[in-house]
Amino acid sequence: MPHYEFFCPTCKKTFSRILALIDWAEGEIPCPYCGSHEVEQVWSAFSLFTSQKCA
Numbered sequence: 001m002p003h004y005e006f007f008c009p010t011c012k013k014t015f016s017r018i019l020a021l022i023d024w025a026e027g028e029i030p031c032p033y034c035g036s037h038e039v040e041q042v043w044s045a046f047s048l049f050t051s052q053k054c055a
């Protein structure tokens with residue numbers, strides 16, 4: 001299952017969710033801390049860095 005990371009600008013926290021692509025839709029992911037749907041998907045810099053090191 002894909003693993004997504006999100007950032008909530010409202011409470012300045014990041015959280016991760018595991019969900020299928022079909023479950024992803026704009027505004028459908030609530031922040032687990034404040035319940036806001038204004039969350040942004042973030043791409044893990046760590047995984048990008050790791051893949052670059054491996055290349």
Ligand SMILES: [Zn+2]
Nearest residue numbers: 008011031034
């Ligand atoms: Zn929040």
